[in-house]
Amino acid sequence: MIEGGVGGASTLTGLAFERDTSLKLAISNLRGYRVAGDAVYQGNNLIGTLLSKGSLYSRLLAPRGVDYRNIVSKKLLPDDAFLNLTNQTLYIIEKKYQQCAGSVDEKLQTCDFKAKQYRKLLSPLNIEVEYIYVLNDWFLHDSYRDVLEYITSVNCSYYFERIPLEVLGLTE
Template identity: 50%
Template sequence: MAKKPNTVGGGAKTNHNGLHFEGRTDLLKALNVHPDFTVMGNQVFRDGTIVAYYFEKHNLYNGFLKPAGVDYKKILSKKLLPDGALLVGNTIYIIEKKYQAGSGSVDEKLQTCDFKRKQYIKLFASLDIKVEYYYVLNDWFNKLEYDDVFEYIQSVGCKYFIEELPFNEIGL
């Protein structure tokens, strides 16, 4: 029996399908083309004033936590690598992007938001920074079969968005 090609993502297709989706949902690019914002490096400006700092993956640790004196190894047993983290005032918005085009493991990953949010809360506690945990999902998830998962996500203090993240949801 011939092997069917993977056309839905996951496995070997994760990067191919995920990068395209992540490119469409790039927060810094969206901010930079918005007339009210300017982006320089990881800094977001509005009217010449820095209003936010953006970090991804390891840069959250190297570019923010470590310089702030936070050693994650003393707080967490494993480093968490967010797709995006936007610091606005004393709130950090952890943004996880999930792409799916068929049944697969992302379904179960959505149910980990409570644990990860609590881990981030521990990580930022010494800096007195509030944590918001958000998913940005592609339109595959816009189905009734995800209603229970979405209800759970909201019940544990997390949020989800389909295809876009409104700026007013991230303090901008």
């Protein structure tokens, strides 16, 4: 951030949005499910693992002998991720919060590239990848119509303020 500049203050609000849209908390509140550490259980059955940031590498890839450097040129760090063991799908969840036009505008256009990179990274483990944005209501503005259409056209998805947990293969 540039000293005396504008825009950096909204970062704190963005962090609050990320905290308030916690996947771990949402699953913990879902009837029939519980979260112990990062393990997700339905009843007594382990059905998934929560992964975020570097834990994707330390808890999923490295223990299974996958060195990301041999597959992709740069580490990707998801805001949130859920590995559903029942359908062998990793749901990458990126949270984007805006209060004014800014750099997030262009970040939304990178979903196709990132989804492909994640698919490439997880292909040695035969794990499918779904790439999902959770957006705040700023992105309901008509000026985002084209980019939202683009997101769905490249088989990524988006939701506002929350993610329906059914999308992750979880139901009550």
